[in-house]
Amino acid sequence: MHNPADPKIIVALDFPAQDPALALADQLDPAKCRLKVGKELFTRSGPALVRALQDRGFDVFLDLKFHDIPNTASAAVEAAADLGVWMVNVHASGGEKMMQACRDRLEAFGKDRPLLIAVTVLTSMSADDLAGIGITDAPEVQVARLATLTRNSGLDGVVCSAQEAPRLKAEQGSDFQLVTPGIRPVSADRGDQHRIMTPTDALKAGSDYLVIGRPITQADDPLAALASIHAEVVSV
């Protein structure tokens, strides 16, 4: 059910500089969406940009997908927590020891710690792409395997496709958070995304948060695009 205190839409600010990112943020309402800062924008604009978004009242998901040895990944997660982000992520394929080290490093932050989630199988990947890296299971099977590893490592949830949400909610429980990119309104271009779903179908399938980038940021009228998606999801 829709909870106005917990916006479900996370707008991916995939911009090459801070000016267009802040220009869009200045038109958005933190009560209606959260914001995601990924590799491109963070590499160009860094922690100052994250603080500028937080100063405007936004929860920030720092989507840097850390994947490294436990000591390095956990130190990076701690740095994200020091920044006061709402959510941070690692790659589940970094393994249980890496994920546990990241979770342990956040304990010192108590109730102020960010949500820690793990990427399972990128939503751009198909079964053929997985086979290309030596994984012959279907994407849904590999996602389910990594979700179990993630939950057993004590993390809060996973990044997956909404297509996998029904299975993950059944297997991992309703409290295990599902963050789903690959969201495409009916008429939107899928671009490089493979495992996609519409906003309404994703929420019905069990997604907790919808990550949406180009259908909003590349629209002729980004505000109208977001308003249309928002109107669609508040009625689910």
Ligand SMILES: O=c1ccn([C@@H]2O[C@H](COP(=O)(O)O)[C@@H](O)[C@H]2O)c(=O)[nH]1
């Ligand atoms: O599996 C994943 C993990 C992360 N992403 C990120 O989400 C957004 C999606 O943007 P769109 O423009 O709506 O495709 C983007 O920042 C990705 O880095 C993902 O797509 N899939």
